[in-house]
Amino acid sequence: MALRVLGIDPGLTRCGFGVVDVEANRRASLVDVGVVGTHSEEPLDQRLLAISLAVDEWLDRHRPDVLAVERVFSQLNVSTVMGTAQASGIVIAAAARRGIPVALHTPTEVKAAVTGNGQADKTAVTKMVTRILRLQAPPRPADAADALALAITHAWRGNGLAVPAAASAAGPGGTGSGLTPAQRAWAEAEARAKRGRR
Amino acid sequence: MALRVLGIDPGLTRCGFGVVDVEANRRASLVDVGVVGTHSEEPLDQRLLAISLAVDEWLDRHRPDVLAVERVFSQLNVSTVMGTAQASGIVIAAAARRGIPVALHTPTEVKAAVTGNGQADKTAVTKMVTRILRLQAPPRPADAADALALAITHAWRGNGLAVPAAASAAGPGGTGSGLTPAQRAWAEAEARAKRGRR
Numbered sequence: 473m474a475l476r477v478l479g480i481d482p483g484l485t486r487c488g489f490g491v492v493d494v495e496a497n498r499r500a501s502l503v504d505v506g507v508v509g510t511h512s513e514e515p516l517d518q519r520l521l522a523i524s525l526a527v528d529e530w531l532d533r534h535r536p537d538v539l540a541v542e543r544v545f546s547q548l549n550v551s552t553v554m555g556t557a558q559a560s561g562i563v564i565a566a567a568a569r570r571g572i573p574v575a576l577h578t579p580t581e582v583k584a585a586v587t588g589n590g591q592a593d594k595t596a597v598t599k600m601v602t603r604i605l606r607l608q609a610p611p612r613p614a615d616a617a618d619a620l621a622l623a624i625t626h627a628w629r630g631n632g633l634a635v636p637a638a639a640s641a642a643g644p645g646g647t648g649s650g651l652t653p654a655q656r657a658w659a660e661a662e663a664r665a666k667r668g669r670r
Numbered sequence: 671m672a673l674r675v676l677g678i679d680p681g682l683t684r685c686g687f688g689v690v691d692v693e694a695n696r697r698a699s700l701v702d703v704g705v706v707g708t709h710s711e712e713p714l715d716q717r718l719l720a721i722s723l724a725v726d727e728w729l730d731r732h733r734p735d736v737l738a739v740e741r742v743f744s745q746l747n748v749s750t751v752m753g754t755a756q757a758s759g760i761v762i763a764a765a766a767r768r769g770i771p772v773a774l775h776t777p778t779e780v781k782a783a784v785t786g787n788g789q790a791d792k793t794a795v796t797k798m799v800t801r802i803l804r805l806q807a808p809p810r811p812a813d814a815a816d817a818l819a820l821a822i823t824h825a826w827r828g829n830g831l832a833v834p835a836a837a838s839a840a841g842p843g844g845t846g847s848g849l850t851p852a853q854r855a856w857a858e859a860e861a862r863a864k865r866g867r868r
Binding site: 567 | 721722742756759
């Protein structure tokens with residue numbers, strides 16, 4: 473009984489995808505990982521179309537129980553943040569159209585969950601993702617590690633899973649779409665595993 | 671032989687839609703206008719889903735030749751610009767999925783095209799939209815006037831129409847998706863009308 477999480481690190485130039493199966497005892501396994509890139513010379517509508525088609529393909533191929541997306545902030549680099557926000561809107565709507573719950577996590581939450589340090593650098597995150605997923609080598613392409621870290625973070629934090637949808641909606645991590653039957657079963661199994669550890 | 675333009679003023683709280691038919695002699699007629707709103711208490715995924723479904727409905731119902739969208743800038747109000755960018759991404763991808771060309775126009779371009787003054791206020795824009803479309807009263811809801819102004823601007827500026835797709839891609843107004851047969855015919859008719867005026 474594993475929870476399948478699709479993590480997406482949205483971006484216009486590079487959009488990272490990572491799918492992991494996470495058991496109730498927190499053991500996580502790599503299912504698939506990849507990056508979809510678009511070129512800045514392409515027209516904006518064609519770039520967003522490529523991302524839209526890629527998201528649909530990943531959702532259809534892996535049928536995740538939940539989508540975890542990086543929460544986009546208006547950073548200092550305003551030239552890239554608009555494209556990132558446009559990509560994230562497409563990604564979130566694509567999951568919502570399929571009734572798949574969506575959860576948002578900040579980069580700090582992801583770094584803290586995976587490495588124990590919210591200020592960890594990219595190398596440390598990649599190293600821990602490699603270890604958590606029991607891989608022989610760091611995941612390729614390198615910039616897809618963030619998407620895997622997002623997916624692991626979501627399952628480990630239990631956002632939108634162990635808490636009722638109504639409470640989750642008010643919290644910072646979930647968007648409150650409720651639990652799928654698979655998520656509910658996983659949350660119950662996780663609760664049993666926690667009791668067993670005590 | 672009219673060009674049908676769907677103008678969308680993207681936003682998470684209020685997303686404006688306006689459809690106009692524009693003849694080659696620049697005469698513009700109102701086809702439909704409306705606003706889709708979502709509440710800030712709703713989960714983000716459900717808000718973006720509502721916008722995604724609304725865009726599809728407007729595209730399917732009116733089958734526009736081209737979509738004109740307000741170009742989103744990272745404004746001072748960062749709390750709303752992210753939602754606006756997410757909505758615009760969904761809107762642009764929805765048109766691209768149908769092969770409908772997308773053009774972006776700045777608020778200044780819209781104000782200049784409709785009123786002759788790039789710094790015009792909302793009242794002036796609404797007044798001119800009402801006059802251009804030969805309406806008895808200002809369009810309702812009031813904040814949908816911007817979407818109609820966008821659509822009129824696009825047809826009048828001829829962006830993505832009178833210029834080849836390749837040149838349009840490099841320019842500020844178009845996203846270079848090429849011309850549909852209807853657009854090509856309209857551009858030719860417009861060129862004839864211009865010659866006739868000389």
